[in-house]
Amino acid sequence: MDKGFSSNTVDLAEACKVLAESRSVQVLLQEEVGSEIYPEALKLMKTGKLDSDLGATVHDLFLDTIVNQATTVWSGFIRNDSDDWPVRVNEYHGVFWVWAVESDPVGYFLDEASAISFARTNWDNVYKDGEEPEFDASEGDGEIRCPFCDTTDNCDHLLLMVDQTFRHAEGGVLYEAFNAKWSKIVEDADDPDFYEHEPFEELLQEVDALADSELTASPDSAPGMSSTYSYYYCSSKKKTLAALKKFTSD
Numbered sequence: 620m621d622k623g624f625s626s627n628t629v630d631l632a633e634a635c636k637v638l639a640e641s642r643s644v645q646v647l648l649q650e651e652v653g654s655e656i657y658p659e660a661l662k663l664m665k666t667g668k669l670d671s672d673l674g675a676t677v678h679d680l681f682l683d684t685i686v687n688q689a690t691t692v693w694s695g696f697i698r699n700d701s702d703d704w705p706v707r708v709n710e711y712h713g714v715f716w717v718w719a720v721e722s723d724p725v726g727y728f729l730d731e732a733s734a735i736s737f738a739r740t741n742w743d744n745v746y747k748d749g750e751e752p753e754f755d756a757s758e759g760d761g762e763i764r765c766p767f768c769d770t771t772d773n774c775d776h777l778l779l780m781v782d783q784t785f786r787h788a789e790g791g792v793l794y795e796a797f798n799a800k801w802s803k804i805v806e807d808a809d810d811p812d813f814y815e816h817e818p819f820e821e822l823l824q825e826v827d828a829l830a831d832s833e834l835t836a837s838p839d840s841a842p843g844m845s846s847t848y849s850y851y852y853c854s855s856k857k858k859t860l861a862a863l864k865k866f867t868s869d
């Protein structure tokens with residue numbers, strides 16, 4: 620699943636040029652190598668030439684320090700079938716690197732945006748912590764299942780199945796009432812410039828407020844589909860019928 624490409628990355632020697640500018644990195648270097656050879660070591664960092672013995676010492680020092688003393692500036696997860704794997708962007712004094720389970724580091728980034736962009740695109744299904752993964756209809760058998768009884772057929776929980784692209788309900792308890800309400804809104808608008816998007820969203824929000832769960836299947840997640848479909852469910856038949864009553868009385 621690791622796409623394994625790396626762009627905008629630099630090696631540790633290049634990263635050291637950036638680190639050398641940091642006052643606290645300089646203090647650490649001085650403590651580690653001693654005051655006597657500190658000026659020479661700092662010069663190696665500033666020029667990015669780490670092939671001498673002293674250079675190798677500096678290399679090993681920062682190879683570890685970048686890992687051990689970094690702070691996380693972005694964290695997310697890779698959504699898998701069974702569980703989520705964490706992915707993080709860490710920073711140590713202007714040097715960024717991407718950490719993910721079972722993935723070898725690809726190198727260092729010298730700006731945060733490039734590192735986050737890499738973290739977001741190097742794997743499929745990457746989400747920032749707190750983001751809600753969209754229902755992916757291309758997974759599994761590709762069919763929408765009722766979240767309450769797991770059926771792919773119509774069931775008593777289905778409040779509304781609606782084609783968002785063509786703004787037309789196609790199933791569920793509210794199906795007829797919804798289409799009737801929508802037709803009336805369009806007729807009543809009586810305005811040649813009537814813009815359907817907003818009132819349709821408002822009507823869907825009315826349904827959403829009555830529903831306990833919503834699923835969406837879009838052409839992005841299910842190639843070959845021409846429309847985006849939303850499915851609204853209630854947790855019981857009693858609730859779908861109460862929702863119908865409320866929807867038609869408003």
Ligand SMILES: [Zn+2]
Nearest residue numbers: 765768774776
């Ligand atoms: Zn059901």
